[in-house]
Amino acid sequence: MITVTENAKNHALELIKAENRPLDTFIRVGVEGGGCSGLSYKLEFDNQMKEGDQQFEDKGIKIVVDRKSFLYLVGTELEYTGGLNGKGFVFNNPNANRTCGCGESFSV
Numbered sequence: 001m002i003t004v005t006e007n008a009k010n011h012a013l014e015l016i017k018a019e020n021r022p023l024d025t026f027i028r029v030g031v032e033g034g035g036c037s038g039l040s041y042k043l044e045f046d047n048q049m050k051e052g053d054q055q056f057e058d059k060g061i062k063i064v065v066d067r068k069s070f071l072y073l074v075g076t077e078l079e080y081t082g083g084l085n086g087k088g089f090v091f092n093n094p095n096a097n098r099t100c101g102c103g104e105s106f107s108v
Contacts, residue, residue: 003056076095
């Protein structure tokens with residue numbers, strides 16, 4: 001399962017509303033090769049399910065992840081921060097053995 005913090009939920013809802021997205025919009029998260037640690041996180045808003053997608057809901061927010069990415073993201077918490085590295089969504093991934101300084105890539 002992938003969860004969201006209350007702060008991430010609030011910011012996601014604000015962005016969905018500000019961008020006039022459809023009511024069935026969800027957060028699609030994933031992993032792709034790249035970044036300084038080997039794997040990079042992906043996050044986007046979507047409303048089209050794909051074959052093999054797994055869907056979760058936490059705090060009223062739907063989160064969708066493809067089957068391959070789920071293996072790397074199981075147990076991850078999505079957070080929103082306004083820290084020194086800038087504002088944005090942050091992945092708190094218990095599966096990551098190493099992360100880069102900016103938190104956008106990781107390795108397992």
